[in-house]
Amino acid sequence: MKQQLMKWTMVLAMGGALVTGCKKNDAVEDNDEELITTMKLSFVPVGGGTTLTYQFDDADGPGGTAATQDEIVLAPSKAYNVTLQLLNKTVIPVTDITTEVASEADAHRFYYAPTAGSNITVSGLDNDADGVPLGITGTWTTGAVATGKLKITLRHYPGTPPGKAAADAVDSPKSGTDIEVEFNTKIQ
C-alpha cells in the first residue's frame, strides 16, 4: 500500500511540476471578437464633390486610451449619400464588422436621431430582406447653417427568431444596444 501511496504522490507531484513548469501563459490576448472599436461615416455629396469621412474611434477598446470623436461638419442645403462602416482594430488584420451586421440584417438595425435645430434629416435607409430598415446606408440632407447633435444607435435582436419589425422604437425591449454614439454636428 505504501507503494501505491508513493505512486499517487508521484503522480500529483509530477502534475504539479508540469503546471509550474509550463510558465506563464504566453498566448497573445485573443481579443473579444465582439468588440467594435470604430464607426466610420463616409459622406459622398450628391452631384459631386470631395468625400468626407468622420469617425468615432476607440482603437484599444473600452478603457485604456480614451476614445476620440470627430465633429461632423457638412455644407448647407446639400444631400450626401452616407455609408457606415464598423471596424475592430484590436485584431490583426483589422476586421470589418459591417459585413457581419449585414449578413444578419434581420437581427440588426441602425437608428439616426438628429436633434431639433441641427437642420439634418436622415432618410432612404437601406432595408433587410424583410423590408425593415437596416441603416448601413442612407441619405443625409442638410438645411441652413446650424449646430446640433446626431445620435446613431445600433440595436441587436437577441431573440430566436429576432422578431424585428418596422414599428420598433429605438428603445424597444426586444433589442439591445451594441452602439450608441452621439456626434456634434455643424452645418457651415
Added chain:
Amino acid sequence: MKSIVALLLATLMAGTSFSQVCNLQLSGHVEDADTKDKLQTATVSLKETGQTIVTDAKGDFAFTGLCAGNYTVLISHVDCEPVERKITLSKNQHIDVFMPHARKTLGELTVEAQRGIANTGFKKELSGKALSESRGLSLAEALSKINGVTILQTGSTIAKPVIHGLHGNRILTINNGVRQEGQQWGNEHAPEIDPFIADKLVVIKGVDELRYGSDAIGGVILVEPKALRNQPGMGGEVNLAYFTNNQQYVASGVFEHQLKKQPAFKYRLQGTFKKGANATTPDYRLNNTASEEKNFSATAAWKKNKFSTELFYSHFATKLGIFTGSHIGNLTDLKNAIASEKPSDVFLGQQSYAIQRPSQDITHHLVKSKSLLYKNGHKFTLLLAGQFNQRREFDIVRNTANTKPQMDLSIYTFSEDLSWEHPKKNNFNGAVGISAVQQQNSYAGRYFIPNYEANTFGGYFIEKWSRHRWEVQGGLRYDNKTINTTRLKFNGSIINYDFNFSTLAASLNTIYKPNEHWRLNASVSLAGRAPYVNELLSDGIHHGTATYEKGDIGLKTEQSVNLSAGLSYQHPSDKVGFELLLYSNSINGFIYQQPMPNNPVLTIAGAFPLLQYQQTDAVLRGGDLSVFYKPSPALEWTGKASVLYARNRTANDWLILMPANRFSNELTYNFKAGKKVSGAYLSAEWMHVAQQNRVPSDKNGAQDYKAAPAAYDLINLHASATVPVYHKPVTFSLGVRNLLDAAYRDYMNSQRYFTDEMGRNISLRIKLAL
C-alpha cells in the same frame, strides 16, 4: 425483519429441542479504530432480545444466558459512528469491534471535537432533517438554512453563500478537506460543489479556521461527506427529487462497499444528475433560466493498523442559463429595463429545458490523496490535492454562428498540507501544520483578469486546553503569497505585475460552562486577506450590471479583528433553550467596489458607470438568536432572528450589498412512530425579510440603480415519513416553498432590477436505502 423471523424460529427451536439450553455467552472488546483507545461506556445492544449493556473501563462487554441463533449486535459510542454486526451464535463467542471515528474523513476540527474538546468558537451545522429538506437545492441555498447565513444570487440558478454579510474570497469552502479553488471572486460565480457529497455542512469561525488559511475573514464552510462504510459488505442510497416550479428533476446515488475478504479496503461511488427548465415567478416564466448539472465522485480507502490512506476524485459540471432580459447592452438599456414593471414579453413564457446565450459552463475536477499515520497517540496527516476549474461564459453575440465563449478562464491549483497533532497531555492538545499552494490561471477571449501564477506558503500552530468547566483555545497562522501576472495585449505590449503579500492570523477562544445547561464563550480573531487578482487588475465591462469594473494595483491586505460572544442555554427538561451570538467584525482596508458616478467610461456603446475597487475601514456588527420551545414531545417551535449593521467608517455611511434583517418561525409536529411509519413530521415555516434601509446615501451621486426592494414574507411547508418497502426504509418528503405564491424581490439578488423571484415551488423527494 428477517432476523426477527430467524430469532422466532430460533426460539421456537430452542423451545422444542429438549437438548438445547440457553446458556451461551457473547463477549467482546471495543476499540477506537483510529486511536486504538479502549472505548469505555460504549453502548452494546442486542436487537432481538432488547438487552443493552455498556462497556467497562477496558472496553469489554459480555452477554450471558443467550440462546443459540442469529443476533444483530449494535454498538454505539458518542465519538463514533455506530457499528452493526450480525452473528450466528452456536457456542460461546468473542468479538472485537473497531469503531470508526464518526467523521474521521472530515475536517480535522471534528476529530478534535471527538476527543472531548468542542470547537469553542462559532460553529453551526446543517445535517439530518434540515439537510434532507434541502436535497436538490444548491450548496448556498442549503447553507442559508443556518441562522446567520444568507445568499447572494444572480437569478434562480446562481447562488453564493454569505456569512454575516461577507462572501466570495472572504469565505473559505473546504470540500472534503480541500480548500476549493475556482474563480470564487465573482458575484455570479457559485461554488462548484455537489451538495449530495455532503452528509453535513458546517460553518465555523475562530481557531479552527487557521488550519485552512489566514484569509477566512467571513468564516469557513466545511462540506463533509459521510464516513466510508464500516461493515463488510455493500450498501447504498438513492435520492430522487422533483420540483414543480421549473420542472427540475434530480437523481443522486451512492454505492459503498467494504471488501469481506480484505476489510482494510473500502470504496464509494457517488453521482448526481440534475436538470431544470425555465423558472416561473408568480406572474410570468423567465426564458433561459434552465440549468443542468452532472456530478460524479469516487473514494477509495485503505486502513490497516495505524496507517490509513484515502484517494478521492470528484467531477462537477454545470450549465446555467441566465435570464435573457438581464443581458444589458448599455446604461440606457439598463435604465429602460429597470423602469419597466415587468420584463418585456419577448423574454417570457417559454417552457423549455434549452439553455441559450447568455449562459455559463463550468467544470471542476478535484483529486485528493490523504494519508494518516498514528504513532503513540501522535497523528501525522499528509494531504495532497490537485484541482482544475474551467469557467466559460457565453454572452449574447452578433453572429449566431459563433459558438465560442466570450470569457474563458482556466485555473489549476495544487496544494500540499502536512500536519502533526500531538496527543492530549496535561489537558493540552494541539496541532502544527505547514501548507503550500501553487496556482496558475489563464484566460482566453475577453480580458477581465490576467494570466497569473500564485504561490502561497503558510504554517499554523494551534493549542487547546480544557479543564473542568473551562476550555481555552489559541492559534497562530502566517501565509506568504506571491502573484506574478502577465497580459500580452493584442498590440504586442506585455503588461506584467508582481505582487507579494504576507498575512498573519491569530485567534483566541474561551468557553465557560458553569453547569450542564449554560455555556458562555468569547473570542477574538485576527485575519488577513491578500487582495485577489480581480481586485488588483480587473478591467472591463460587466454585462450583467452594465458597469465598467476597474481594479487598483495599489491595494493592500485587508486586516480584520472579529470579536464575538455567545451564550446558550438548555433547560434541564430539554423543553426550552436558546442560543445567542453577538459579533463585531472590524475590517481595516476593506476592499469594495465604489461607484464613481462622475467618471463614466465612454465606449462605442455609450457611457458606462465606473466601479472602482477601493479600500475603506468597515465594521460589521450583528447578532443571531435562535430559540426553541417544546410544549409536548410532539410539538416544537423554533424562532430565529438575524440582524446586521454594516458601516463604511471612512465615508461614515452604510456598506452596499449587505443582507437585510430577517426573522423566522417554524412549528413542527412530530408523529409517534407507528408499526410501519417512522420519523413522520409536518412543519410550517414563516420567514420575514425586512427591507434593506441601510444602503449608501446618494449625496455623492447615485450609488445604486434602484431602491432596495420592499420587505417580504414567505411561508414554507415540509412533511416527511419513512416506511419500510421490502424491508428497506424509504423516506417520502413533500416540501412547498413560497406557499402563497408571493411576488417579491430580494436585495441580494442582482436580478432584482429586472424580475421577481421564483413563485411557489412544490418538491417531492424520495430516499431509498439499499
